[in-house]
Each structure stands twice: as C-alpha cells, then as structure tokens.
Amino acid sequence: MSEITLRNICKMYDKDHYAVKDFNLEIHDREFVIFVGPSGCGKSTTLRMIAGLEDISDGELWIDGQLCNYFEPKDRGLSMVFQNYALYPNMTVYGNLAFALKVRHLPKDEIDRTVKQVAKTLEIEKLLERHPNALSGGQKQRVAIGSAIVRRPKAFLMDEPLSNLDAKLRAQMRIELAKIHKETETTIIYVTHDQTEAMTLGTKIVVMKDGLVQQVAAPAEVYNNPANLFVAGFIGSPSMNFFKALVTEEDGKAALLLGNAASGRKVFLEGKRAQRLLKEEKDREVTLGIRPEDIYEYQEAVDGGFEKNTVGLEEVVDTREMLGAEVILYFESQGKTQSVRLKPENQSKPGETIKLYMNPEKIQIFDAETEENIFYEREI
Amino acid sequence: MNKAKKKWSFTSYCYLIPSMLVFIVFLFYPFAKTIYLSLFKTNKMGQAKIFYGIGNYKDLLSSPSFWNSMKVTLIFALIVVVGSMLLGLVTAVLCNKAFPGIRFFSTAYALPMAIASSSAAMIFEMMLHPAVGIVNKLLGLNINWLNDPNTALYCVAILTAWLNSGINFLYFSAGLGNIDDSIYERASVDGASGIQQFFNLTLPGLSPIMFYTLVVNIIQAFQSFGQIKILTEGGPNESTNVIVYSIYRDAFFNYKFGSASAQSVILFIIIMLITMVMFRIEKKGVKY
Numbered sequence: 001m002s003e004i005t006l007r008n009i010c011k012m013y014d015k016d017h018y019a020v021k022d023f024n025l026e027i028h029d030r031e032f033v034i035f036v037g038p039s040g041c042g043k044s045t046t047l048r049m050i051a052g053l054e055d056i057s058d059g060e061l062w063i064d065g066q067l068c069n070y071f072e073p074k075d076r077g078l079s080m081v082f083q084n085y086a087l088y089p090n091m092t093v094y095g096n097l098a099f100a101l102k103v104r105h106l107p108k109d110e111i112d113r114t115v116k117q118v119a120k121t122l123e124i125e126k127l128l129e130r131h132p133n134a135l136s137g138g139q140k141q142r143v144a145i146g147s148a149i150v151r152r153p154k155a156f157l158m159d160e161p162l163s164n165l166d167a168k169l170r171a172q173m174r175i176e177l178a179k180i181h182k183e184t185e186t187t188i189i190y191v192t193h194d195q196t197e198a199m200t201l202g203t204k205i206v207v208m209k210d211g212l213v214q215q216v217a218a219p220a221e222v223y224n225n226p227a228n229l230f231v232a233g234f235i236g237s238p239s240m241n242f243f244k245a246l247v248t249e250e251d252g253k254a255a256l257l258l259g260n261a262a263s264g265r266k267v268f269l270e271g272k273r274a275q276r277l278l279k280e281e282k283d284r285e286v287t288l289g290i291r292p293e294d295i296y297e298y299q300e301a302v303d304g305g306f307e308k309n310t311v312g313l314e315e316v317v318d319t320r321e322m323l324g325a326e327v328i329l330y331f332e333s334q335g336k337t338q339s340v341r342l343k344p345e346n347q348s349k350p351g352e353t354i355k356l357y358m359n360p361e362k363i364q365i366f367d368a369e370t371e372e373n374i375f376y377e378r379e380i
Numbered sequence: 381m382n383k384a385k386k387k388w389s390f391t392s393y394c395y396l397i398p399s400m401l402v403f404i405v406f407l408f409y410p411f412a413k414t415i416y417l418s419l420f421k422t423n424k425m426g427q428a429k430i431f432y433g434i435g436n437y438k439d440l441l442s443s444p445s446f447w448n449s450m451k452v453t454l455i456f457a458l459i460v461v462v463g464s465m466l467l468g469l470v471t472a473v474l475c476n477k478a479f480p481g482i483r484f485f486s487t488a489y490a491l492p493m494a495i496a497s498s499s500a501a502m503i504f505e506m507m508l509h510p511a512v513g514i515v516n517k518l519l520g521l522n523i524n525w526l527n528d529p530n531t532a533l534y535c536v537a538i539l540t541a542w543l544n545s546g547i548n549f550l551y552f553s554a555g556l557g558n559i560d561d562s563i564y565e566r567a568s569v570d571g572a573s574g575i576q577q578f579f580n581l582t583l584p585g586l587s588p589i590m591f592y593t594l595v596v597n598i599i600q601a602f603q604s605f606g607q608i609k610i611l612t613e614g615g616p617n618e619s620t621n622v623i624v625y626s627i628y629r630d631a632f633f634n635y636k637f638g639s640a641s642a643q644s645v646i647l648f649i650i651i652m653l654i655t656m657v658m659f660r661i662e663k664k665g666v667k668y
Contacts (some may be wrong), residue, residue, distance in 0.1 A: 052567050073570040086562040090584035099580070100570035147570070157569075 002029055002064055002154035002187050004050065009059035011211075013046050018355075019045050022212045023059070025312040027155075027189065027204075031082065032181050035191045036198040037208035037234070043191045044159055046208075050189065051080050063154065079153040083160040085144040093119075093143050094128040100112050100151045118150045121183070138169045149180065153189035162197065174200060195235050199223070207231045229371035232289050232364060238328060240364075241295070241338040245288040247281045247365075254278050256288055258313070258334075265313055269360050273375060277365055280374060287366040292328065292341040294362035299356035306359075313356045316349050411648075418641035436642035445618065446626070446643070453602065453622045454535050460601040460621030465593060468548025474581065475549075476556045476646030486553075495560035497606035500544050504539045505611055529619035531614050536620050539611070540604050548593055549646040556582070595655055602651055623647050 009023040020042040027033050048054040050061060053164045061068045074346055079100065087096050087324035101111045115304060119125045132140060141161065148156050161177075162170045163183035178201055181188055192198055196206050199219045207214040207222060207230075215227035226232035232240045245256040245267075254274035258265040267288070271279060277286075296304075298313075315331040315338075327346050330339050331354075340356060348354045365374045418436055420428035440446045471489040475482060476531050492500070507514050508525040516522060525535050559582065564654045583590075584619035608614065614629060621629075623643060631640035 047664050051569055053568070071570040074573070075567075076569075078569060080566060080569045082562050082566060084560070084562055086560065086566040088563055088567075088581060089560075090587070092580070099567070099572070103567075103570065103572040103580075107435075147566075151570075 003027065003062075004064075004187065004189075005060075005062040005154060006046075006050070007060040008061070008300075009046065009056045009061065011042065011047060011049060011054065012057040015024040018211050020049070021215055025206060025213070025216060027187060030187055032178075032188045032190065032201055032203045034205045035189070035208060036193065036195060036205055037214075039193055040210075041208040042211040043193075043208050047157050047191045050076075051078055051367055052076050065070060077154040078157055079151055080157040081144045081148045081150040081159065083163055085132075085140045087135075087140060087143055087147075089132050091131075092128065092344065093124060093130055093132070093135070095165035096132070096143055097128075097147050097150050100147060109277040114150055118146045121149075121180075122146045128350075137165055141165060141169075141173060145177075145180065146372045149184055149186075150185075153186070155189060158188065160192055161190075163192070163194070169196075169320045177201060191338070195237065197237070205235075207234060209234075223378055225375075226289075226364065226373055227376050228373055229287060229289070229366045232366070232373065236291060238292050238339040238341075240289045240291050241333075241340075242336065242366075243288045243290075243334055243338075244285060246285050247277055247283065249278055249282060256286075256365075258288070267358050267360060269363065277374060280369070281365070285368050286374070287368060287371070288368060289364040290358050290362060292339045292373045295357045296359065297342060297346065298357045301357040302359075313358070314353055315356055316353050317350050317354055320348065320350055338356055389502075414641045414643075414644050417637055418645050420638050422635070422637040424635045426631075430640075432638060435452060436638045437646075440639065440642055440646070445621075448618055449621050449623045449626045449643075452618070453534060453618060453624075456533060456540075456604070456620075456622050457598060457601040459537035460540045460604065461594070461597045462546060463490075463538060464544035464548055464597055464601075467545035467591070468552050469542060471545070471549045472552030472556055473578070475553065487665065489549045490546050492543045492560075493550065493652055495541055495543065495546075497604075498610055500543055501607040501610040504535070504607075508535055526611055527616050529617045532616060533620050536611055539607055540601065543607070544597060544600055548597065549594045550551075551589055552586060555586045559585040560591075590660075591658070595658050598654055599651055602647065 004027040006023050006025045006027075009020060010018060011020040012018055023042075023046055025033075025115050026122075035046060037043050045054060049056050052068075052071060056069050063078075088099060091099065094115060097115045098111050102112060115128075116125070119128055122145065123140065124146060125136065127139060127143070132143070135143065141164075144161065148158075152367050160267055162173050165173060174197060179189075188199060190197075202219050204216065205219055205222050206216050210229050215222055215231045217225070218362060222231060222235050226235065226240075229242070233242070243258050248255045248257060250268070254269040254277045256267045256269065258267065268274075307340075315333060317329050317331055318337070319330040321328040321330070322344065325344065327342050327344050328339055329342060329346070329348060332338070366372065367374060395534075417426070417428055419431065419433060421430040421432045421435075423429050447488065471485075475486050475489060485487040505514075505526070508516075510516060510522065510524040513525075515525065523531060525531050563581055565579060567581060572580065603624055605628065608620055608622060608625050609628070614625045624647070627640045627643045627647070630636045630643065
C-alpha cells in the first residue's frame with residue numbers, strides 16, 4: 001500500500017520566482033503517474049522534491065499518512081531511476097543491484113537471492129560480473145531499473161529514464177516498463193517530456209507548464225477533453241490544429257467564421273455545445289481547435305452522410321507525408337501550418353487543392369484570453 | 381609494419397633535441413656521474429681518485445649511522461605520506477560542498493603548496509620555541525620540541541605533512557569533481573548514510589587519483605630536505621638524519637663524495653622499487 005499526497009507544494013529558488021507553484025496531487029496505490037511537460041516546467045523538480053533531493057519550499061508531502069517534508073531521502077522508502085542511470089562505476093552489476101540491500105545490512109544469502117531473482121526478471125543474469133562501463137545503454141537501463149525494484153519500495157520515481165536510448169530500444173523498454181508495473185504492483189511516478197511515453201504508460205497524466213499543473217487526468221481524457229489550449233497543443237502528434245474564429249449566430253445554430261464573412265469559410269455547431277458557446281462567447285473571437293484525425297475529406301463526409309456544414313474548407317496542400325497506414329497532409333491556414341490525417345488512399349499532391357470537412361462534434365473551443373477550453377468537463 | 385618504418389626520420393628526432401639536452405645536462409649526466417663516483421674514493425674537490433669498487437656500499441651497509449638513517453627515513457616518510465594524504469583528503473571532502481566562504485577555506489587549504497619549505501620551517505621554529513613558542517603556551521607544556529630526540533622527528537614530519545597537504549588537497553578536489561553527483565543522489569535514495577557513501581563511492585571514485593598522489597607523496601617524502609636543514613640539521617643525536625640529509629652532510633661537510641654517491645644510488649633503488657611495486661598493485665587495486 002502506498003498513498004502519496006502533495007498539497008500546495010511549491011519550490012522557490014529566489015523570492016518571487018516559482019519553479020513549482022501550488023502542486024496538488026493524490027497518488028493512489030499502484031498508479032502509474034506521469035509528469036509531462038516541456039523542459040523547464042518543473043516536473044523533474046517536483047519528482048526530486050518527492051524523493052527528498054530538493055527541499056520543499058512550501059506545502060506538504062504526505063507518504064502513507066506521514067508528513068515527509070523533512071524526512072531524509074533514505075527514510076522515505078522510495079527508489080529512483082535517473083536519466084543518466086547513475087550506476088556506481090566502481091561496482092559490478094551485482095554490486096549495483098545489491099547496494100541498497102547491503103547498506104541496510106540484510107543477511108547475505110537474502111541479498112543474493114533477491115539480486116539473482118531481479119536479474120532473472122530483467123534478463124541481465126549474464127552481466128552480473130561486469131562493470132557499468134562494459135555495458136550498452138539498454139543494459140545500463142536495465143541495471144538501473146533492477147537496482148530500483150530490488151528493494152520493493154513504496155514507489156518508484158523515474159526521471160526521464162528512457163531519454164538516453166535510441167528510438168527502437170525506447171519503444172521496447174516502454175513495453176517492459178508497463179510489464180514491470182503490472183508484475184511488481186507498485187506505484188510509479190514517471191517524468192518525461194515525451195508525450196508518447198505519457199500516453200502509452202500512464203494511468204494518470206499530470207500536464208505541467210511553467211511550474212503550474214495544467215490538467216490531471218487519464219490519458220484518453222487528456223487527449224479528448226483538454227483543459228486548455230496548452231494541454232490541447234502539447235498532447236498529440238501531429239498536434240491539434242488551431243484556427244482563430246468569430247462566434248456568430250445563424251438560424252439558432254452557432255456559426256464559427258474562419259475568415260471574413262464573405263469568404264464563407266465557416267463551421268456550424270449544434271445542440272447543447274452551440275447553446276453554451278453562444279451564451280458565453282457570442283460575437284467574440286475564440287480559438288477553434290481540432291485534431292488532424294477529426295478532419296475528413298469533404299466528399300467522404302458527404303458520401304457518409306454526416307456532413308452538417310454547408311461549405312467545405314478549401315486548402316492547398318503543402319507537404320505530404322506517407323506513413324503507411326495513414327497519410328498526413330500539411331497546409332497553411334491563418335499563417336500557421338495545419339495538418340490533416342487521412343486514409344492512405346488519398347492521392348492529393350503538394351500544390352493541389354483539397355476540400356476538407358471538420359467534424360463539429362470533435363471541435364474544441366478555447367477562450368481567446370484565458371485559453372481555457374469552453375467545453376472542458378471537469379471530473380467530479 | 382613497413383609503413384610505420386618509413387615514418388621514422390631524422391627530422392622527427394631533431395624536435396626532441398632541446399628537451400633531451402636539458403635532460404642530459406641536468407639528469408642523465410649527474411645520474412651516471414653519481415654511479416661512477418659511488419665506486420671511488422674522492423678528494424675534497426669531489427674528483428674520483430682511488431677506485432674502491434663496491435667498498436663504499438660495503439662500508440655503508442656495515443655502518444650503524446646508515447641504518448639509523450634508513451630507519452629515520454622510513455618513519456619520516458610514513459608519517460608524512462599518511463599525514464599529508466589524510467589532511468589533503470579531509471580538507472578536499474570538506475570543501476566539496478558549496479557553502480558561503482568556501483573560497484576562503486579552499487585557499488587556506490591549498491596554501492601550503494605556495495609556501496617555501498624554508499619559510500614554513502622558520503614559522504614552525506618560532507611556534508615550537510621552548511620558551512616563547514605558541515605550542516608550549518597553548519598546551520601548557522615545557523618541551524624543547526626540536527632538541528629532544530623523542531619529538532624532533534615527529535615535529536619535522538608533521539610540518540612536512542602539512543606542507544605537502546596543499547597539493548594533495550588540489551589533487552583530491554579535482555578527483556572529487558570527477559565523481560558524478562547523481563550517484564550520490566541515488567545512494568541517498570537507496571538508503572546509504574554519509575559514511576557509507578564515503579567508503580562505497582567517494583574512496584573508490586578517488587582510487588585512480590589516490591594512487592598517483594600516493595606515488596608522488598612517497599617520492600616527495602623521501603626527498604624532503606629544506607625543512608630538516610633549517611630546523612634540526614639532522615640532530616639531535618641523528619634522530620632526524622634522513623638519508624637525503626645524510627647525503628648532503630657526507631658530501632659537503634665530510635667531503636666523502638663517494639659515500640654520498642653510494643647513498644644516492646641506494647635511495648634511488650629504494651624509490652624505484654617502491655614505485656614498481658605500486659604500479660604492480662595498481663593494476664589490481666584500481667577498479668576502473
């Protein structure tokens with residue numbers, strides 16, 4: 001059992017500069033929590049505060065009902081995997097794995113048994129006698145993870161553990177981490193700037209920016225129901241498209257004008273969402289956000305019978321990326337590069353005009369000033 | 381193989397001439413001359429006069445004064461090496477953390493490096509003065525430190541240890557800087573106490589530089605001269621007559637250049653043997 005609660009955690013390096021501000025989070029047993037955000041957003045600092053490697057400037061850290069702000073790192077019962085692995089260069093792999101147990105003065109045969117068992121799980125039995133400088137990146141990574149799980153800690157803290165690996169190995173280790181999480185049944189707090197890792201590994205994602213928590217939710221929730229413009233743009237690849245749009249009313253429907261009224265570039269929203277939009281933002285400029293996969297070819301939408309807006313958007317294709325299972329077309333609109341994810345059968349070439357259709361049900365609207373998502377539904 | 385041979389050329393050797401000249405004039409020639417002289421009896425001018433064979437060596441090995449010198453040298457070297465390395469290590473570890481005033485302490489700990497052994501000796505002479513010295517004043521004792529055969533050697537050795545600690549502080553500071561900070565972070569999360577971290581991470585992390593420092597310190601200790609010349613001149617009662625001082629005295633007071641040369645050769649052999657043994661051990665002891 002491990003419950004970790006962070007209450008209004010702050011980190012200040014000088015008087016009026018917050019590295020982390022009012023961080024609130026409850027981490028339940030066996031959760032895989034991901035801190036994600038661009039570099040400098042305070043995610044690593046928060047992790048290091050939990051580990052005890054950084055002082056907490058303000059707020060409370062509770063681990064299993066104990067206030068741990070002033071506990072030494074060794075007394076918090078956590079273990080950590082570092083980005084550069086932090087293996088002890090003077091010890092063999094065996095020594096590295098055994099260290100945390102040795103300093104606790106556990107009996108030798110018990111240490112031996114545990115180390116060998118962990119080595120077996122991670123398939124590093126053959127490396128036990130080697131020194132870290134004779135290991136490859138992937139092997140070092142395994143040893144680092146092994147030395148973390150050998151102790152059966154209350155929780156693992158992982159600070160960008162995969163970022164020094166090449167793409168293929170990273171994908172492989174990602175799967176193994178998920179497996180380890182399942183097998184060890186431990187809480188994991190994981191820091192990354194890679195949103196693919198965040199989406200695939202996490203049971204709960206904490207999106208951070210400039211020291212502030214932007215949104216805490218399950219991966220699908222963060223993807224489909226982003227709290228604000230930053231979260232919407234940060235999660236997803238290629239990222240969400242954003243258009244400036246004016247909210248007007250036409251026949252009881254909400255019409256979003258993407259250019260001037262004469263251009264006829266508009267999208268209609270209906271139902272509850274339209275009512276809400278008109279109530280809050282009528283005649284104001286907002287940011288319309290839509291993911292590349294929620295834009296279809298116009299003809300496809302007409303054929304499918306789910307076309308609801310009167311006009312399609314005509315755009316000139318800039319670049320075409322064929323990814324095998326899908327094709328991504330890039331086009332310029334409102335001075336920004338936008339993208340659309342289509343079926344691989346689409347044959348549009350750069351320079352050609354394509355007529356597109358935005359699925360109105362998937363459109364997110366962000367307030368121009370606060371950048372909050374107007375349609376964001378807070379979890380209860 | 382052929383290709384490599386072609387690269388040997390006269391021009392490339394020419395580049396070595398300046399440094400080789402310096403080595404030959406100040407090192408190789410005196411060294412050869414010393415070996416040569418050690419086989420002769422000399423006149424007062426230091427010129428070889430009568431061939432004596434290994435007679436000088438035989439005389440030395442049967443002289444109680446020489447064996448006393450050997451004993452004194454070993455005790456002296458042991459105290460100096462252990463003392464200066466411990467002092468250097470402790471000060472370097474203390475200064476490895478950032479805190480206000482660190483520059484003051486770093487400078488203070490590295491300072492002995494910049495002090496001439498003779499000036500340090502003068503200061504110590506004052507401090508150890510039986511009547512007005514601060515050491516006796518503070519300890520409330522009345523010991524004639526430098527003139528008592530029981531204490532003179534320790535005083536000179538401790539002074540030398542302090543003098544040599546400055547450079548060790550520098551070596552160890554550099555060595556500590558090379559140890560990755562994140563392994564300490566991991567160790568503290570892993571549950572290691574400060575002492576466990578020191579013995580499991582810091583000491584092994586310093587082992588490559590530790591070895592180098594040890595070799596340099598041993599050689600330095602065997603060759604200490606200035607402070608002994610000023611403080612005790614080998615006395616009282618030969619209790620600080622280390623071998624280097626004995627060489628000096630035999631050559632320039634007693635004009636026994638042959639005997640002095642023989643002692644030099646023996647000192648050389650001892651230092652060479654120790655260094656060879658050290659390098660042998662290093663291959664096993666230094667782990668990475």
